[in-house]
Amino acid sequence: MITKIKANKSFRGTTKYVLEKEKAQIIGGNMYGITTDKLVEQFTLSAHLNPQLKDPCYHLMLSVPKTDRDLNDEELANLSQRHFANVIVLSRLKGDEAQVKQPLKRISDTKLNQLVDEFIETELPAYDFFIARHSDKKHDHTHIVASRVNNLDGKSIRTWNNYAYSEHSARLLEREFNLTPVQSSWESKRKAMTRNQLERVERDGLPGEEIMRQAIEQAAASKPTMPEFIERLWSEHQIKAIVSYYSHGAVRGIKFGIDIGSVNEDGSPRLLWKQGGNLNKYKCSFSKLQSELAINYEPLRDDAEIKRLTDLIESAPIPPINQQIIEQATSTITTDNLEILPKQSEPITEIKPPITQTQSLELYRHYSLELENELFTDRDKQVAVRAIQDGKTDPEVAEILKASPALWNQEEARALVLIAKNQLAKQQPSPESQQAEQQQLRQELLAIAVPVGVELINHLIEDTGKDSLKFKHSSLSKQGRELVFTHDERGEVFRVQVNRNPQGEIEYSVVNIGEVKQSDIETWQKAKQILLEYIEHERQQSITRTRGLSR
Structure with missing residues (x-):
């Protein structure tokens, strides 16, 4: 699980952020209110018991990976409440027991669980808190908003070392609730992500730097020689590892490059480059690759091969998929981990010229329109579906997928193509259901858009x-x-005539309505949110607008 924790001054700002998100739902806690105003009122009373406390609001978040099993509201509430209790109990420990980063010193799991059970039973009710579930991402996550002030004695929860306590709590809960284990930041010898970095991961998927880190660890897993490591990074992950040398022959350093989808003015890929020491100071410098990841390097044996690889890799394009065969699965493909099972090959009856890397990138951008907020795997499954529906061949779709920022290798891209084809085969709705679905989409669109x-x-x-x-x-x-909504590629989506009835309510009649897609409705949902924010800004600025379309 990913965890965040922060103390701040504003109960209102935090509560408003948590509750007024789309699809936010309170699933636990001990407070009587369900609105922002009522909850803030109760939090404020609690904070008055300790007026010297500068940051009385405690905000904790737990995010369950989408690859884990679905947790119902009761399970998520229980998990989140126990996380809150774990952090409080850990904050009270002293001496060696509080050293959660040191397994030989820290409190045992058994003893900690006993203390937490007692705390939940006797003391937790003295802290005001609520738990909200957010369903706006492709994985479960909850927010715990609490007062740090104990309502019985006015004492506050200590926040020293709270991020370490939060991470340790997450590891305990992963075992208790049978969730995917994650290394804590000190276990992986890597700095924990900042709050902004975590939010970007939730929104966009893993950034290029993190993809490189993970690929480096995978390529180094079998303790290869340095040339083997460099070749493996390129052939399996399309990551360029370039070693530079001083004039006297000694190694100067190593840098890593990855294609994240940016292009230069001439259309060529613009790689993201990171020096090894800057990418991850603990593991990725040339010396740390040897000492931390056990990559074997002997200058006399390896330097000539490293220089040869450097010459090849620096100018190498991403290798195209073999256009002579289409590989089709003879059995099931696991969509979660893209496990590829035995395959058979079938010759292509008509060979087309392979699409270029620039064309692949442009097509990827085209097919990924309006999917920017999806995580990479979910986004690229839909990219594959759209490309197949557009008549692209399997090898062409695979090549398009390799232009993804996720940097799928050849096998993974092929697997995604097969997943998309399987998904399309299962869908194929009847004409009657297609017509009914289109009618429902039209009604939903007009209801929000007009x-x-x-x-x-x-x-x-x-x-x-x-x-x-x-x-x-x-x-x-x-x-x-008339109000007219037009898509750049599909043309006019709807045209309606708008009026107001004597009661001032908006009425409309449909002049024309074309094909409606779910993405159109999502566009208008975003437009509604922008409108609400704009109206709130106007209200605060006391600006009155009187003219309008239907006045």
């Missing part, structure tokens, strides 16, 4: 003299009394 669109016109367009508003891949325009 009122939001009218307000967007009123607030963002009317006073500017413009007649259209540009979204990321679509646009909204005002044409007389």
Whole structure:
């Protein structure tokens, strides 16, 4: 599990952030309120018992990997409550028992669990807290918002070393709830991610630096020689490892490069480069690769081969998939870990010229539109589905997938293609169900888009003299009394005539409506959120807008 923990001043800001997220739901705690105002009111009363405390608000987060089993609300609430209790109990320990980073000194798991059980039974009710579940990501995560002040004696929870206590608690809970174990930051000899880095991982998937770190550890697992390590990084992970030398022949250092999807003006890939020492000071410098990861290096034996590999890798393009065969699975592929089972080959009846690396990148960007918030595996499954539906061959789809920032190797890309084909084969809805689904999507789209669109016109367009508003891949325009929503590629999605009835309510009649996709509804959900934020900003600035589309 990923864990975050922080003390701050603002109960209102923290509670508002946690509760007013889309799909947020309170699933546990001991507080009587369910709204931000009621909860803040109770938290404030608690904080008054210790007015000297500068940061009375405690905010803890636990994130369960999407590869783990689904936890229901009761299980997540129990897990989160125990995490909160673990952190408090650990913060009270003294001496060697508090040294959670040292297995031979720290408190035993059995004793800690006994203390936590007693604490939950006797003292936990004295702390105001609530637990909220967020379902806006592709994995479960909960937020625990609490007062650090004990309502009985006014004493506060200590926050010294709280991140280490939080990580240690997460390791205990992983074992207790049978979840995927994760190394703590001190166990992996790697700095823990910052809060911003963790949020970027949740939003975008692993960053390029982390992909490189993990690939380096995998390539070094069998303790290879340095040339073997460099060759393996390139052939299996498409990561360039370049060793530089001083003029007198000694090794100067090593740097690593990865294609994360950026391009230069001429369309060529712009790699992300990191010096080994900067990538991970504990393991990735040339000397630490030997001392920490046990990579074997002998100058007389290895230098000539390293220089030869450097010459090849520096100028090498990503190797294309063999266009002579399409590999098809004869049995099931596990979608979670992309485990590839036995295959058989079948010759292609018509050989097409392989698509170039630049074309692959452009096609990947095209097929990944509106999937930016998905994690890499989920995003690229959908990219494969879209490419197949667009008539691309299996090798072409695999080549497109290799342009992903996830840096799939050849086997993984092929596996994703087969997963996508299997998914499409299972879907194939009947014409009747397709028609019903399309009708439902149209109703959902108009229900959110028309009122939001009218307000967007009123607030963002009317006073500017413009007649259209540009979204990321679509646009909204005002044409007389008509509201028109157009997708950049699919053309006009809907056109409605808008009026207000005598009661001031918005009414509309459909002039035209085309094919609607789920992504259209997601676009308008985002537009609604932007509108609400804009209206709140206007309210705070006391700006009144009176002209609008349907006035």
